[in-house]
């Protein structure tokens with residue numbers, strides 16, 4: 353059956369089937385080929401996209417804004433300093449007004465409930481551009497990069513090192529479970545993923561033959577890994593935890609020794625970026641031969657454009 357996701361939001365990625373994710377990844381590859389061939393369409397002509405930012409962004413803003421504008425659409429950047437959102441006006445009311453004026457909404461901020469409320473009350477597709485708990489558009493780019501490298505997702509072993517309860521660890525767990533991958537979180541016991549999300553992902557994994565493991569010992573966790581992934585030790589909004597995280601996560605730094613411990617020369621390194629070199633990853637690894645972080649960053653744009661084409665047209 354043909355996949356049709358017109359009108360859909362992307363809030364967690366749990367709401368998408370493996371077939372729908374594969375469809376988005378195939379479309380992303382097509383969008384990338386068109387971009388390389390300098391084929392310009394006007395697929396978003398006459399459309400508007402509201403982009404609400406409570407937190408800072410380089411890649412996500414650029415990906416949404418350039419992808420939408422180069423297809424003839426009008427992206428509107430709305431920082432939280434510029435609009436009423438939950439302070440003077442309720443999120444529900446703002447959502448209803450946005451829904452009358454724009455074709456889609458991107459939200460980056462703190463609470464997952466905010467992006468869910470925007471979707472519920474606006475009536476237009478809403479894209480989660482990162483919340484405290486999820487970062488689903490990043491995972492589309494990560495899956496695309498893995499697929500480009502290995503030609504497949506099924507059975508690929510991806511190890512996430514570090515803060516095992518942050519938005520990236522959570523969203524990668526969902527993405528890997530959906531696509532039948534082998535996902536390992538390597539983190540100290542203080543930073544394990546939430547039990548309820550782990551249970552949900554294990555249920556998904558039982559349907560897709562994915563494997564999900566939590567392994568505290570970093571050397572053991574990375575054995576046989578195809579992909580080593582890490583992220584900042586203190587996410588946006590958690591700056592006060594920086595010192596404690598440095599203490600807890602130092603053994604989980606991705607360095608040459610960790611890359612060698614996979615026992616595979618083909619292992620690649622991924623990071624959603626921005627990276628704090630010298631903390632979660634060494635300069636040598638992120639700048640080294642196994643690093644694919646710049647392809648991964650570029651793929652943000654292709655996957656986000658594909659997502660908007662699939663949900664808006």
Ligand code: CP
Pocket residue numbers: 408409410411412413482490624625626
């Ligand atoms: N990876 C990512 O979301 O980057 P930005 O914070 O720069 O958007």
Ligand code: NVA
Pocket residue numbers: 482518519520583584586587588624625626
């Ligand atoms: N975990 C990081 C991801 C940044 C893209 C953060 O939330 O700050």
